[in-house]
Amino acid sequence: MTSCEKAATICNKTQYREASFIEKMKLQFHLLMCKTCPDFSKQNSKLTALCDKANLKALSEQEKLKMKEQLQNKS
Amino acid sequence: MAALKFIQKEKKFQVVSSNSITFDSNEKRMPVHQLNPDNWVDAYADYLFNFAVARVSDAEIAKDLVQETFFAGLKSAKNYKGDAAERTWLIAILKRKVIDHYRKINSNKGKAEVRMSYSSSSDSEGDWLEERVADPFSTLENSVIENEELGLAIQSCISKLPKKQAQVFAMKTIQGVSTEDICNELGINPSNLWVMIHRARTALMGCLNDNWY
Numbered sequence: 623m624t625s626c627e628k629a630a631t632i633c634n635k636t637q638y639r640e641a642s643f644i645e646k647m648k649l650q651f652h653l654l655m656c657k658t659c660p661d662f663s664k665q666n667s668k669l670t671a672l673c674d675k676a677n678l679k680a681l682s683e684q685e686k687l688k689m690k691e692q693l694q695n696k697s
Numbered sequence: 698m699a700a701l702k703f704i705q706k707e708k709k710f711q712v713v714s715s716n717s718i719t720f721d722s723n724e725k726r727m728p729v730h731q732l733n734p735d736n737w738v739d740a741y742a743d744y745l746f747n748f749a750v751a752r753v754s755d756a757e758i759a760k761d762l763v764q765e766t767f768f769a770g771l772k773s774a775k776n777y778k779g780d781a782a783e784r785t786w787l788i789a790i791l792k793r794k795v796i797d798h799y800r801k802i803n804s805n806k807g808k809a810e811v812r813m814s815y816s817s818s819s820d821s822e823g824d825w826l827e828e829r830v831a832d833p834f835s836t837l838e839n840s841v842i843e844n845e846e847l848g849l850a851i852q853s854c855i856s857k858l859p860k861k862q863a864q865v866f867a868m869k870t871i872q873g874v875s876t877e878d879i880c881n882e883l884g885i886n887p888s889n890l891w892v893m894i895h896r897a898r899t900a901l902m903g904c905l906n907d908n909w910y
Contacts, residue, residue, distance in 0.1 A: 638870075672851065677844060678747065680872060693737070
């Protein structure tokens with residue numbers, strides 16, 4: 623029996639498609655047994671869907687560092 | 698008579714004192730919003746970048762606009778009255794920058810004419826003018842606007858996270874960096890990373906819960 627913490631980690635991994643087949647089976651099994659985790663799992667997938675839908679963009683760390691340097695030079 | 702004068706004096710005194718009280722509260726309210734440009738890039742760069750990208754639809758231009766916004770903010774920092782929150786103030790500057798950008802690219806009349814040309818594929822079809830009329834029943838625009846709001850909501854939730862978590866979450870979810878690369882770059886082990894991801898995701902769920910679930 624997998625613990626809830628382990629299940630949560632696997633659930634997070636599935637959001638990024640990084641869970642192995644065995645892990646996925648473990649998660650499914652846990653979701654059948656557990657009362658609270660299906661809720662978390664559902665919300666987690668919803669969050670992923672929202673992030674996908676929002677088409678988020680972000681600046682990389684290097685770009686931010688460059689910005690910071692330029693700001694420092696100006697001030 | 699003397700008593701009346703005394704009362705009037707007292708009234709005046711009261712008025713003055715009440716004025717000074719309101720002045721005091723103003724003074725107290727001021728420090729609520731303060732500028733600290735050192736934090737700008739960490740706290741607002743992504744938020745402003747998303748705002749800009751939605752409007753100019755080019756990442757490079759958007760990046761430049763954000764950079765210009767920071768410069769302009771720094772330049773006019775002494776004009777900041779503290780009425781608005783830092784982010785609102787920066788967004789206001791960015792809006793002007795976006796408008797300036799469109800003015801700049803539209804200043805040349807010739808350029809505007811060139812952009813009026815229709816693409817060759819629709820030229821060949823007969824009724825190309827009708828095809829370009831706005832569809833009154835289209836819900837596409839609404840969902841675009843909604844998605845932009847969603848993006849900004851997520852971004853402001855991310856900026857509320859602790860710095861390290863926000864960084865890991867952004868790299869993993871938005872930039873799609875692989876787990877190994879993140880671990881190498883930040884010097885953490887994978888289980889550490891998943892704990893951070895977990896905390897970030899739980900916090901985001903809570904933050905978005907009110908509006909988007």
